[in-house]
Amino acid sequence: MLGVLLNLLVAWGLGLLTHTTDAADQRMIQLYNPSSTTVHTRFYLAVHQWFGVHERQFYLTRRSRARPEPKRISVFWTWLPADPAPDVIEEGNRLFEAFNPEHLDNTVISTTRVGFPALALSCDTLVDDLAPLPDGTYSTMAKGGFFDRVEAAQFAGKPAIWSHTQRLWFPYRPIWSGFLINTAFYTLVVCALAWLWRQIKHARRMRRGLCPFCKYQLSYDFTTGCPECGWRRQQPAKAP
Ligand SMILES: [Zn+2]
16 A cells, blocks of 8 residues: 555656756657558657656657757656557557647647656647647646646747657656556665664663563563563463
């Protein structure tokens, strides 16, 4: 239970860090697979990575700054132990089909995965920046998380490939393999810490000459055990 909670808290915490810092690694590439049997055989792909956070953005038409950017040295180094989507063309088609965007050429769809040590939660987001809505924001959609309003004025005239993850809150769709790995990992960590704490507590009691289990004063006579709680004493044989 504590393992599940820590799993979620760490994933969300890592996701929130992206709001305050730029990605440690950004790559922009074009993918083309003419033999793909799916609808779109070509995607532009932008990858943003933070420590424990992985974002892929798919779009169909070239945008400005769609060029590789050097890896920045950062404390938020990338970590991608489990990548559940190896075929990127398939992944892009799946996302475009799921959102069914109105303006194909003005749509950027992102899929964000967060978690440590494995990616455990995911969310898909869409931004359509063809024209601002009457309230001055761009049209957005999110599946599996919460997405900030996107102020059109902030991005007008520069259709750069900015990260959706930096406007994403609390993704909640589990990636089950990663979710189970992380839950097991944090459960182990909690158990190890509890065991260590117990060892320290017992050692401190014994240094004061007390029974490590019930704090009964043994005056450092540990060989005969504890008359109070029976520590290191033979269980009395039950009378037949
Ligand atoms: Zn005792």
